[in-house]
Amino acid sequence: MAKMLDALAQPYHGLSFRFDRDKDWYFTDKSLAANPVCAHADHEKGLKIKLEVSLREKPAQSVRATPQIAQDYFALLPFKPADIPSLAFEEVVSEKIRAASQRSKIRDLHDLSEVARRPLKRELTRSLAVVKLWESDRDNLNYQQFAEQIKKGDQYDLGN
Numbered sequence: 001m002a003k004m005l006d007a008l009a010q011p012y013h014g015l016s017f018r019f020d021r022d023k024d025w026y027f028t029d030k031s032l033a034a035n036p037v038c039a040h041a042d043h044e045k046g047l048k049i050k051l052e053v054s055l056r057e058k059p060a061q062s063v064r065a066t067p068q069i070a071q072d073y074f075a076l077l078p079f080k081p082a083d084i085p086s087l088a089f090e091e092v093v094s095e096k097i098r099a100a101s102q103r104s105k106i107r108d109l110h111d112l113s114e115v116a117r118r119p120l121k122r123e124l125t126r127s128l129a130v131v132k133l134w135e136s137d138r139d140n141l142n143y144q145q146f147a148e149q150i151k152k153g154d155q156y157d158l159g160n
Contacts, residue, residue, distance in 0.1 A: 004051060005034060013079070014040050030056050057135065060128055061088040090121050094128035101133060101146050104155040 005025060008017035017036040019025070025034035031054050039046030065083035068074075074081055087095070093115050100108035133141040149155065 004053070005036075008036055013077075016040070016046075018046065030054065059087055059091055060131065061091050064088060090125040091128055093120065093125050094132055097125075097129040098132040098136060102136065104149065106156045109150065109156075 005019065005021065008019070016039050018039065019034060019036035024036060025032070031052050033050060033052040035048055035050055037046035038049050063085050064087075066086040067083050068081045086092075093112075096108060096111050096115070099105070100112060130141065
């Protein structure tokens, strides 16, 4: 995290970041995070953002450099947008399945409903999700329990 915060110390293409090293970054049990304010000339007050680095297990699949989704404004930039090191799509989906099994956040179900519309290597995703659930520190490798949690719906945090 210190290296990431050091990288944010200098402005980059008009973006600047402000943060208090003593209180704007922190560790949780499975991640470390920072909450800098990102600002630019047209928005000097800035907006607080969250940067989080997971400290869970290493990915099962190789991290891949993924091109950003093209945006109209890319043509106006004085540089080529960088590819972003990313988890493989099936690994992302398996992590979302794990999250949906471990917590009651409605956003997880929304994300999974969106994923259901995309092409997916289902057997690979299922295998990865089973491994992630098996290795987790909770007793949640139980499809019936997960399905009942969704059906019942009373424990979901609708604000998140």
